Amino acid sequence: MIKLETSIPGPKSLRILKGLKDKNGGWSVSYPLVFSGKGEGPYCEDIDGNVFLDFASQIASNPLGYNHPELLETLKSYSGRSPIKYAGQDFAVREHLKMIEEITDIAPRGFDSAFLINSGAEAVENAMKICMRKRPGTKFGISMEKGWHGRTLGALSLTNSNYVHKKGYMRLPMVRLPYNENAAERLEKLLRTEASADEIGFVMLEHVQGEGGYNIAPKKMVEDLRRITHQNKIPYIADEVQSGMGRTGKWWAFEHYGISPDVFTSAKALQVAAVVAPHSMFPHEAGAISSTWGGGQVIDMALGISTIEIIKKDKLLAKNARMGKYLLGLIQDMKGVSNQRGLGMMLAFDVASAHMRDNLIAECVARGLLVLGCGSKSVRLIPPYVITEDDADIAISIIEASLKRITAHGFSHHGAICDFIHCGKHHT
Ligand SMILES: Cc1ncc(COP(=O)(O)O)c(C=O)c1O
Structure with missing residues (x-):
């Protein structure tokens, strides 16, 4: 009360x-x-x-509310243990595999791998990086008007909702599409007159925009963009940092559209952050993507695992x-x-x-x-x-x-x- x-x-x-x-x-x-x-x-x-x-949920990061008894139990099971942070991409803990198994279990079929990292922006960065690594030589990425993807320089380059977030910072080259049914026409024109498909690193979008205004993507826009990216083999990245983990009534907002991306991101409600994709999307050279703490926060991973279990069970x-x-x-x-x-x-x-x-x-x-x-x-x-x-x-x-x-x-x-x-x- x-x-x-x-x-x-x-x-x-x-x-x-x-x-x-x-x-x-x-x-x-x-x-x-x-x-x-x-x-x-x-x-x-x-x-x-x-x-x-x-009714703010720590900006969609607290899906189960305060002091959820089962999350408290999870926390209790780690009391008295140290350290709680491991350099987890290099030094393994059990929770790392379990977290990947849990998140790939709630992903569409074929999404059998995940890369764990610390924040939503880092998930976005790494989603972009794996797409660039997969198709070397791309020249720019594509994001949407009013899109919001985080504050690291790469993610910020994709972010178009509020100038104060970008002012004075260098950018990666990006082209912006309207977040409406004209998006496909703009992309087709771009492919006809300005660039070849193999110059485009990826298209990234939120299926429900977060910071940019809780705008729900029109069905036709999504279907058209997915068709064009598919035909041209341009990776389609769904940013599910805010809309994912069940918030919209499905695990991932893109599922409302009957499409499947090539790569998607998660963070916030997951407690850690993740890039999720088929194994073939990830670079196979050791060290191509990594981080000291990515996936290494044991309690965060344990809470993320429990969160998924509770969402399923309840x-x-x-x-x-x-x-x-x-x-x-x-x-x-x-x-x-x-x-x-x-x-x-x-x-x-x-x-x-x-x-x-x-x-x-x-x-x-x-x-x-x-x-x-x-x-x-x-x-x-x-x-x-x-x-x-x-x-x-x-x-x-x-x-x-x-x-x-x-x-x-x-x-x-x-x-x-x-x-x-x-x-x-x-x-x-
Ligand atoms: C859709 C989306 N992507 C990325 C981010 C960045 O996440 P973080 O603040 O954890 O870096 C956010 C954060 O609000 C977001 O809403």
């Missing part, structure tokens, strides 16, 4: 957040709470004793499809919002402006509901897979009450919350 003991952020959280603002080199914008580690299901407690309902794919429909119905009935959309538990809606969206998020958080923005003026809903219909009803009633408040005449936010969540100086 939501419980608000202090104003948000509470005084203990504020002290730590201020320290981070001063000293954290990566500071951008933070949510106004500091997690205590306490919580249950979709509810989490901050260090001031406030309890929030979490039939959470079917539950996500069902609960996603329920939530979509609720947001479709909401007044004052538009473009309500969702695939499983990956949902979003738009409000009139970015400014209004940021105020809405701040207001929801002040009322104990954690939600995230995306795109230019969207709010995304990505609850943990363990929510109930009651939790969904509570979240929607908070969003509705927040909308009412922020659109009332003379509304403005006050206090330290304005230093967070982009609320800043722009509040109404």
Whole structure:
């Protein structure tokens, strides 16, 4: 249950957040709470004793909510052991093979190998690298408008949703396709007039765009792109870092389209990151791809393995499809919002402006509901897979009450919350 003991952020959280603002080199914008580690299901407690309902899931990285009893059991089984990190691409632990077996088991037939790495961006990097290695001499890659693939320089070159992420950084050569039914025509024209297929390293896309706006790929776009890439032997990479691991009601979002990529990535909800592909896609020269820690984080791998087992055992794919429909119905009935959309538990809606969206998020958080923005003026809903219909009803009633408040005449936010969540100086 939501419980608000202090104003948000509470005084203990504020002290730590201020320290981070001063000293954290990566500071951008933070949510106004500091997690205590306490919580249950979709509810989490901050260090001031406030309890929030979490519809942000650590940006889709916490699929099973807080303190899931079976994940706690997994953790307990590692207590008292050291080290917990091995240089896992060179020095093997059992969990490495088990993790690969689990992820290839939930991949389509033929995806019999995986390369484990640390983060989503590194999975994207390595997905690109294996495609380039397979077809030497390619000159550029292809990504989509509003695509978002991470912040390492290669992944960032593919990322097209927000200039602030790219400003000042060098790029790999990329061509961008529209994320709509014109994509195929653009690619065909490119192949006719600008480049040969063997110059194109890969096409990479999200089947539900994440940061770029929770945009759901049109079926025709996906079918056409897959047909053209197939005919021209251009590797097709599905980035499933955010949309994968069951969030959309299937293990992988591309499965909604009846296609199979050549390579796909996973991370976030998997706890470690992975590039998944048929064995023949990976380079066979030792050392062509590697990393000290990739696959070497034993507890992370153990938690990833348990997460897959729990999703299977508790039939959470079917539950996500069902609960996603329920939530979509609720947001479709909401007044004052538009473009309500969702695939499983990956949902979003738009409000009139970015400014209004940021105020809405701040207001929801002040009322104990954690939600995230995306795109230019969207709010995304990505609850943990363990929510109930009651939790969904509570979240929607908070969003509705927040909308009412922020659109009332003379509304403005006050206090330290304005230093967070982009609320800043722009509040109404
Ligand atoms: C689709 C997608 N790809 C890649 C990434 C990068 O993942 P990470 O932040 O773990 O590097 C993200 C992160 O949000 C993502 O949503």
